[in-house]
Amino acid sequence: EVELVESGGGLVQPGRSLRLACVASGFNFDGYAMHWVRQGPGKGLEWVSGISWNSNDIGYADSVKGRFTISRDNAKKSLYLHMSSLRPEDTAFYYCVKDIREGDIAALDVWGQGTTVTVSS
Amino acid sequence: QMTQSPSSLSASVGDRVTITCRASQSISSSLNWYQQTLGKAPKLLIYDASTLQSGVPSRFSGSGSGTDFTLTISSLQPEDFATYYCQQSYGNLPWTFGQGTKVEI
Numbered sequence: 001e002v003e004l005v006e007s008g009g010g011l012v013q014p015g016r017s018l019r020l021a022c023v024a025s026g027f028n029f030d031g032y033a034m035h036w037v038r039q040g041p042g043k044g045l046e047w048v049s050g051i052s053w054n055s056n057d058i059g060y061a062d063s064v065k066g067r068f069t070i071s072r073d074n075a076k077k078s079l080y081l082h083m084s085s086l087r088p089e090d091t092a093f094y095y096c097v098k099d100i101r102e103g104d105i106a107a108l109d110v111w112g113q114g115t116t117v118t119v120s121s
Numbered sequence: 122q123m124t125q126s127p128s129s130l131s132a133s134v135g136d137r138v139t140i141t142c143r144a145s146q147s148i149s150s151s152l153n154w155y156q157q158t159l160g161k162a163p164k165l166l167i168y169d170a171s172t173l174q175s176g177v178p179s180r181f182s183g184s185g186s187g188t189d190f191t192l193t194i195s196s197l198q199p200e201d202f203a204t205y206y207c208q209q210s211y212g213n214l215p216w217t218f219g220q221g222t223k224v225e226i
Contacts, residue, residue, distance in 0.1 A: 059214020108163070
């Protein structure tokens, strides 16, 4: 069974940093692109960042560009999101998501249970 | 930029429901649809504009290409009351979601 387990969320002050991690199991992790998607309180979905299977293709939403860094360690079957210069508007539930198509970037297939990030003084 | 309409709608069990999504520029068939029920992670319904994800009931269908897309639920069931999002995946990254359509009783 495909499973994604996020960790690293919590309460952090504005301007500080936080690193989210996602550990994958049940599929060939190093063959799939991975993504982070967030949802603020009472808000819609926002795609945050994505990374191709070989890390050659990386993208960020304009709202986080220059502040967030996505990375992956295929040997550890892990995805990361390093978030710096955090703002109150980054407060959200963050999901780790597997892409649907091996070797490609296509759609958001399997979602983790999510982790909460709260940015507040 | 992805624009969904309507932002919300009221419907009854058995109704045919249509949600539209418009892209600000052509995205070919790179359009996906998701369903989110309260308190749960989103679920992929349709990808590549019209391909039904495995396990999704056949009452869901998607159509369109270029800039205009449609999600149709042929006969609304009680478990379909949820929020639906479109999302473009054209030219790889970055991606964007529509603002969502809430389907209420």
